[in-house]
Amino acid sequence: MPLSEDSRYLKGGPVAQRIIAAVREDAAIAKAEGFPPKLISITVGDTDAVDVYVRNQRAKAELAGIDFEERRFPATITAGELEAAIHGLNADPRVTGIIIQRPVPAHIPIKTLQAAVHPLKDVEGMHPASIGNIVYNQLDLAPCTAAASVELLKETGLDLKGLEVVIVGHSEIVGKPIAFLLMSEGATVTVCHHMTRSVAAHARRADALFVAVGKPRLIKADMVKPGAAVIDIGINSEIAPDGSSRIVGDVDTESVREVASWITPVPGGVGPITVAILLRNTMVALSRQRALYEATYGTADRLAAE
Ligand SMILES: NC(=O)C1=CN([C@@H]2O[C@H](COP(=O)(O)OP(=O)(O)OC[C@H]3O[C@@H](n4cnc5c(N)ncnc54)[C@H](OP(=O)(O)O)[C@@H]3O)[C@@H](O)[C@H]2O)C=CC1
Ligand SMILES: Nc1nc(=O)c2c([nH]1)NC[C@@H]1CN(c3ccc(C(=O)N[C@@H](CCC(=O)O)C(=O)O)cc3)C=[N+]21
Numbered sequence: 001m002p003l004s005e006d007s008r009y010l011k012g013g014p015v016a017q018r019i020i021a022a023v024r025e026d027a028a029i030a031k032a033e034g035f036p037p038k039l040i041s042i043t044v045g046d047t048d049a050v051d052v053y054v055r056n057q058r059a060k061a062e063l064a065g066i067d068f069e070e071r072r073f074p075a076t077i078t079a080g081e082l083e084a085a086i087h088g089l090n091a092d093p094r095v096t097g098i099i100i101q102r103p104v105p106a107h108i109p110i111k112t113l114q115a116a117v118h119p120l121k122d123v124e125g126m127h128p129a130s131i132g133n134i135v136y137n138q139l140d141l142a143p144c145t146a147a148a149s150v151e152l153l154k155e156t157g158l159d160l161k162g163l164e165v166v167i168v169g170h171s172e173i174v175g176k177p178i179a180f181l182l183m184s185e186g187a188t189v190t191v192c193h194h195m196t197r198s199v200a201a202h203a204r205r206a207d208a209l210f211v212a213v214g215k216p217r218l219i220k221a222d223m224v225k226p227g228a229a230v231i232d233i234g235i236n237s238e239i240a241p242d243g244s245s246r247i248v249g250d251v252d253t254e255s256v257r258e259v260a261s262w263i264t265p266v267p268g269g270v271g272p273i274t275v276a277i278l279l280r281n282t283m284v285a286l287s288r289q290r291a292l293y294e295a296t297y298g299t300a301d302r303l304a305a306e
Pocket of ligand 2: 049050052053056099100101102103124247266267268269270274275
């Protein structure tokens with residue numbers, strides 16, 4: 001059977017399309033009411049995974065009717081210059097959302113940058129004041145990849161209450177928020193990282209295994225419980241035997257698919273949903289901004305107000 005027709009593959013495309021169709025309707029209404037959504041992406045330096053992401057952001061934003069603009073800065077820029085650029089975007093009423101692509105060069109403290117984005121324009125919920133919302137079970141605007149990964153797990157129909165979940169990788173933007181989202185849903189969560197004594201011993205106990213490390217083929221078949229759901233979040237660029245460049249995840253898909261009941265392909269799994277959720281979050285940010293506008297000016301309709 002061709003791999004693409006295997007029902008064990010949890011595909012992101014259909015979920016992403018559903019989300020984008022809803023965003024498109026919302027965006028059209030908002031635009032007609034004088035609030036056109038606009039998303040700004042900030043890239044500092046060069047990273048393969050970021051290039052893939054930004055390319056897809058541009059394409060899907062266009063499909064959804066959201067204005068998209070990329071600001072690229074050289075790796076030599078200072079943190080102060082970047083903060084000034086972010087403050088300019090905060091003050092621009094035409095800008096709905098700002099996403100800072102990670103990683104940024106080591107000399108720039110990422111937390112300072114995330115803190116510079118106005119919380120109302122923070123479409124990833126990464127401002128230190130916003131990320132805490134998921135601890136309080138406020139889940140309507142979560143980091144996009146974390147939300148996308150959980151959305152894909154839900155596609156299996158597994159009951160998340162009491163589910164044994166293991167997450168490999170504990171970054172601020174992926175592993176940690178996945179843990180909080182799943183705890184909110186009632187799962188029992190174990191988080192592994194580079195100091196974990198035996199990732200394999202933990203991983204083998206998981207009914208659902210999330211992997212966000214950035215190492216191709218880190219997870220092999222003998223690390224997976226038969227019947228588990230495996231959510232592969234890694235986006236790694238690799239040179240194929242024929243010399244072309246391709247994207248692979250963190251899971252050795254070929255062997256793991258023989259053991260797992262569900263597995264997310266890379267590409268075509270979590271990635272497309274991440275992009276869709278970023279656009280949905282942009283609309284959430286816009287509706288929060290509109291609520292403030294209405295509270296201030298007494299109408300939600302900017303055209304009617306002018
Ligand atoms: N599909 C999508 O939408 C997205 C994909 N990604 C991809 O996901 C991957 C991870 O991204 P991100 O979280 O930002 O990466 P980070 O580099 O920030 O985090 C990697 C994590 O993996 C842990 N780790 C490193 N080596 C091991 C190991 N051998 N065993 C167990 N844990 C280990 C690290 O632990 P420690 O900190 O303790 O060293 C860290 O918590 C990348 O491939 C990235 O491109 C990222 C975002 C979105
Ligand atoms: N602040 C921040 N937030 C992120 O969420 C973030 C980031 N920085 N830095 C880079 C990583 C990587 N990432 C991807 C998201 C989607 C695809 C994606 O669309 N992937 C398609 C690729 C298809 C193709 O090849 O075009 C797929 O997997 O099918 C890829 C990569 C988000 N990241």
